[in-house]
Amino acid sequence: MGALLLRLKNVPEDEYQEVCDLLDAHDLAYYETNAGFWGVGMAAIWLYDVDQLAKAQDLLNEYMQNRQMKMQADYEKALSNGEVRTLRSTFSQQPVTFVLYLLAIVGILALSVLPFLGLN
Structure with missing residues (x-):
């Protein structure tokens, strides 16, 4: 074997x-x-x-x-x-896309957490 x-x-x-x-x-x-x-x-x-x-x-x-x-x-x-490729280099190369992705992440996290915090 x-x-x-x-x-x-x-x-x-x-x-x-x-x-x-x-x-x-x-x-x-x-x-x-x-x-x-x-x-x-x-x-x-x-x-x-x-x-x-x-x-x-x-x-x-x-x-x-x-x-x-x-x-x-x-x-x-x-x-x-x-x-x-780092966060800094990504931001410097594509600032608009970086900010849009960051806002999307924050929005999804907020929608996911708000019902548990009772802030709806």
């Missing part, structure tokens, strides 16, 4: 491919399952050999730490270059 290595729910395609390449590079035999047509299954990567699970988890943990540092550095670089 196989051993679960990684659930693939919400895993980006590039990360999935890098994990598969990592497993291939270290000659770890694995197979994949998908969620199926109705989404009731579990999309995951499984190892054939349970004895290789510790080695695979160590490799995966190292990969995840490296990926986290890389993504954090990319985010910091994009933030310093002004490429990250």
